[in-house]
Amino acid sequence: MDNKVFLPLLLVMAVTTYLIRMIPFTVFRRKIRSRRVKAFFDYIPYTVLSAMTFPAILYSTDSVISAAAGTVTAIILAYRGKSLLTVAIGTCVATFLVSLLLLLLL
């Protein structure tokens, strides 16, 4: 990627991420009392990950079919409570096998 595009974006990204951690850690020292504000902060990680994963996961490989196979595998393994690493490996393996199959068939 061209550094003229990359470096300014990297700088903004790193500085924002640092300030989000640094300012509250250094300046604020009191507890958040509001139940609703606390809940909002608790919910954000999950809604972010959901929106980031779907539908982007379907376009993360060479074909939607192999990506769909990986997605279904991920959902089944995650639903059964497997660890992050197991789910990740299972997802990759299922995607890889279906990609190979597609290469052979097409």
Next chain:
Amino acid sequence: MTFRQGFKDGLAIGLGYLSVSFSFGIMAVSSGLTWWQALLISITNLTSAGQVAGVGIMSASGGLIEMAISQLIINMRYSLMAISLSQKTDKTMTVPARLFDSYFITDEIFGVACSQDQVGFRYMTGLSVLPVLGWTLGTFLGALSGNLLPQVVTASLAIGIYGMFIAIVLPVCKKSRTISIICVISVVMSVIFRYVPFLHAHVSSGFAIIICAVTAALIGVFIMPQDEEAQDG
């Protein structure tokens, strides 16, 4: 609490980070970044979801404001963790120490640090060494394999990080009705942003994620039952 003790406590986190950042490295390179650009992102940010969104914005040549807002929203939880960690710190956590250690506040480091009665500068810094090493080394190895392995293999590995995201979200959805509802809302909105041609053409992916996530979380705040204890992030 000594540096040594922290260093040991960081081993498990470091190993976990090695594998997550490996997927990130692969994903970054397959999005058009060079290996050292991927490495630079990991060294300066130390966060998974924020970096994946960041790479998405970079590969779409997104704007600086879009980048700042998306990182702000996605990483907002660190502010809450920083505040809560701040209440456990001892006298060794001076202002310069805070300026340094705040860079290491991630979900897992926060989790382990908070399980201690008190957190000092030496412990917190020791705890962070192996996770940072694991995160950068994993990114480096992932980016390198992304360049060396055949296309069919790297394309299959790039999906891994999304698999991990599913593995983070689904178990929590099983436990909390509110969180499962808002995750479905977030996904449905994200699908609408992707497939409605007008929205897809005018709203970049970074902003779409922000809009979906904030709307869904706000809905959650209003529909959550009075007695539900919110899950830890």
